[in-house]
Amino acid sequence: MFRNVLGKTFRFLGYTVQYGCIAHCAFEYLGGIVVCSGPSMEPTIQNSDIVFSENLSRHLYCIRKGDIVIVKSPNDPKSNICKRVIGLEGDKVCTSNPSDFLKSHSYVPKGHVWLEGDNLRNSTDSRCYGPVPYGLIRGRICFKIWPLNDFGFLRASPNGHRFLDD
């Protein structure tokens, strides 16, 4: 009787460990569901929207200009931020705000990306803390799940003028 319970317990633990490993690999290498908060990506992503993010692009190094990415905050490793990639390494970016009279530009250093929120007036992003190392990128947001009236692929940036062509 006791041996039966012990056997069942070990089998249960075995399944839990297997499930845990698969879940960890899935979240780390494939993707997961993310709840976004904050106004910095409006109107593309609103507060409390639920999106799906995939992690393959980051591991395969095919994040592109215009992608919306989830990034570990450069100033607080425990929190994540959600912004759009405006420039990759080597790209020319406008470091001044749209409201500034004098425009300033610089080039994104090697191994870094330039991030900006879609809601330029209410977003702390690379204009504030500078280019962000590529290694901090966690995943790429590809799909919105909630709210249902906005279900589907995410729109392109409303700030096309921030993307400087080569």
Place this chain on the structure above:
Amino acid sequence: TKGVLCQNSVESPRNPEQKIIKRVIALEGDIIKTIGYKKKYVKIPHGHIWVEGDHHGHSFDSNAFGPVSLGLLHARATHILWPPQRWQKLQSMLPPERKPLQREQE
């Protein structure tokens, strides 16, 4: 963790495909004197660390690319396993000449 100075494996800020291994010299809030960096004195920003190789002058470290975001920290190196004649526990120690000028009070 504050107060623990050790060797850490870090994703290189210049090349995300590469991991580099350096010693943690300073934590956020500390002010240190740099060796060959663009600024002579640096206050480590919030959420960052300052790493240096033990062999100064021959090391591609924070003196080249500046403070490193904690999010890039991958792991702590604790032992050398190979080759067998180099088997050892890696000591967590701060070289006295690299002590920060001012440590952030808790």
